Amino acid sequence: MLKFIIENNENYQPGLSIDCVIFGFHDNQLKVLLIKVPHSEKWSLPGGFIPIDQDIDTAAVTVLNERTGVEGIFLRQFAAFGKIKRNDDHFGKEVLKYLNIDPEKGKWLTRRFVTIGYYALVDFLKIVPNRINSNEIIEWIDHKEVPELILDHKEILNKALDTLRIELNLMPIGYNLLPEKFSMPELQKLYETILDKKLDRRNFMRKITNIGILTKLDEKKNNVAHKAPNLYSFDKEKYDEVLKNGLNQGW
Amino acid sequence: MLKFIIENNENYQPGLSIDCVIFGFHDNQLKVLLIKVPHSEKWSLPGGFIPIDQDIDTAAVTVLNERTGVEGIFLRQFAAFGKIKRNDDHFGKEVLKYLNIDPEKGKWLTRRFVTIGYYALVDFLKIVPNRINSNEIIEWIDHKEVPELILDHKEILNKALDTLRIELNLMPIGYNLLPEKFSMPELQKLYETILDKKLDRRNFMRKITNIGILTKLDEKKNNVAHKAPNLYSFDKEKYDEVLKNGLNQGW
DNA sequence: AGTACATTGCGTCATAATAACACATTTGAC
DNA sequence: GTCAAATGTGTTATTATGACGCAATGTACT
Numbered sequence: 312m313l314k315f316i317i318e319n320n321e322n323y324q325p326g327l328s329i330d331c332v333i334f335g336f337h338d339n340q341l342k343v344l345l346i347k348v349p350h351s352e353k354w355s356l357p358g359g360f361i362p363i364d365q366d367i368d369t370a371a372v373t374v375l376n377e378r379t380g381v382e383g384i385f386l387r388q389f390a391a392f393g394k395i396k397r398n399d400d401h402f403g404k405e406v407l408k409y410l411n412i413d414p415e416k417g418k419w420l421t422r423r424f425v426t427i428g429y430y431a432l433v434d435f436l437k438i439v440p441n442r443i444n445s446n447e448i449i450e451w452i453d454h455k456e457v458p459e460l461i462l463d464h465k466e467i468l469n470k471a472l473d474t475l476r477i478e479l480n481l482m483p484i485g486y487n488l489l490p491e492k493f494s495m496p497e498l499q500k501l502y503e504t505i506l507d508k509k510l511d512r513r514n515f516m517r518k519i520t521n522i523g524i525l526t527k528l529d530e531k532k533n534n535v536a537h538k539a540p541n542l543y544s545f546d547k548e549k550y551d552e553v554l555k556n557g558l559n560q561g562w
Numbered sequence: 563m564l565k566f567i568i569e570n571n572e573n574y575q576p577g578l579s580i581d582c583v584i585f586g587f588h589d590n591q592l593k594v595l596l597i598k599v600p601h602s603e604k605w606s607l608p609g610g611f612i613p614i615d616q617d618i619d620t621a622a623v624t625v626l627n628e629r630t631g632v633e634g635i636f637l638r639q640f641a642a643f644g645k646i647k648r649n650d651d652h653f654g655k656e657v658l659k660y661l662n663i664d665p666e667k668g669k670w671l672t673r674r675f676v677t678i679g680y681y682a683l684v685d686f687l688k689i690v691p692n693r694i695n696s697n698e699i700i701e702w703i704d705h706k707e708v709p710e711l712i713l714d715h716k717e718i719l720n721k722a723l724d725t726l727r728i729e730l731n732l733m734p735i736g737y738n739l740l741p742e743k744f745s746m747p748e749l750q751k752l753y754e755t756i757l758d759k760k761l762d763r764r765n766f767m768r769k770i771t772n773i774g775i776l777t778k779l780d781e782k783k784n785n786v787a788h789k790a791p792n793l794y795s796f797d798k799e800k801y802d803e804v805l806k807n808g809l810n811q812g813w
Numbered sequence: 814a815g816t817a818c819a820t821t822g823c824g825t826c827a828t829a830a831t832a833a834c835a836c837a838t839t840t841g842a843c
Numbered sequence: 844g845t846c847a848a849a850t851g852t853g854t855t856a857t858t859a860t861g862a863c864g865c866a867a868t869g870t871a872c873t
Contacts, residue, residue: 324644324674325576325577326575326577327577327578327676361644361676363646363673363674364646365646366644366646367642367643367644367645367676368644370644388641390639391618391639391678392618393575393612393617393618393619393621394617395614395615395616422614423575423614425575425612425618425678427642427644427676477732479812479813480811480813481728494850495851496849496850502813506813508813511832511833511834512849512850513833513834513851513852513853514832516852517830518830518831521830535840535841535849536841536842536848536849537839537840537841537847537849537850538838538839538840538841538848538849538850538851539840539849540849540850541850541851558812559731559810559812560731561730561809561810562730562731562753562757562761745821746821747820747821762861763820763821764824764862764863765861767822768859768860769859769860786869786870787819787820787869787870788818788819788820788821788868788869788870789819789822789867789868789869789870790820790821790868791820791821791822792822
């Protein structure tokens, strides 16, 4: 980080940053991957800067990996944020002070940054966030209990969630969010959690089944209270096909 | 422009630009507003740079106005483009050479720019593109006959059109694209042109009527071949309501 | 004036999608 | 064994959709 700030003018895209909204699903909760840096009381989205020799989409993957250790996931760009006062003077100065950097050298940091938002849905269990930087804390936090975030990160998070809800109508989800074998109630809970809305059990099942991306397994979930639900898996081939063509055509 | 390039480091957001895809509808054709600058054989989208004291959304309006004279339209951000070789060295050097600027002073221009794309649907007739810069040519061009464009502008244009087609399923359109009074076939042609697809006349009418955003006028179009179609207008209040709430909910 | 033809307005019909709900079955808890 | 909670598999009514039919309107042409 320190190395970055000093070398910024040469090796990084000026005035631009990337912030990632990483959604995971666990215990029937939609979780978001957040980072807490020591020089602030607030949490933040994992973000960073754009190497001048990388496409921004590639840079998003790099940034996420450097901040969290998370690897090999597909990040979807959803919006750019560029209000003039989105990163105020104060914030930049705090960082410089904390890192003991000459305010003149780090001047660029206190100017307005435009940030590009990326989001992803990942398997909660497969992502074990490494603590790359020993003084940073990385945690999955329930999206309903997200504390105050730095800058406009809350706005970015909300926009990501809005985008996700819209995309839910255009494409199937769940492949990276659920274990390989899952029950219908689990899949439904995922949808309900993202949409923050109750769905009818029977209508949900019919609709999701008709999409044709599920394989019903000859196996039941065990160690559950009450009647054991059947298990399903995604038919990856058909899943990808639907991903490509979209769900509804509308007109 | 020249003033801008020399003063850039101080007054504009570095490394970032904005490009606008302005769609208009006329003669049953979807038109795009394009600009031809003298220092290139190719056409380009109206674009420009971001004043450091403006929100990017505001800057988009400013940029469009400065390049085309177009005023007071809502621009929708749809994507950021940032491949490392999207603006190659060659392009920047050409511009500097044409403007007779010391390559050292304009060095920043030859680096990678990330551009943020905005699109809008506007009334073809209400927008009379002024030629601000006497050596620039501004024209409405049929989107099916768009010539080769500079840099990745064709990609930007295509992405805008893709976004527009998706949004067509989520919200009503036409308010800024058609005259105040319009016939059903005119509205249908608009949809068909954007989607590049034939729609059934009768089903289209039923569906669009059911949305509840149209007011049937007691008036017929005149000076037309064959049977005169009835005229309609948008019920702005309901139109805005649907715009806010969206069309389909899906889940 | 009369006819041909393109276009509009207003239908129908079969099918699919959706919302709301009924009922029997399975399983753990008491 | 009985109860409660959850699952599996329906039904029914309503609405939306896609594919047409046909009469009415107005222009163009003989």
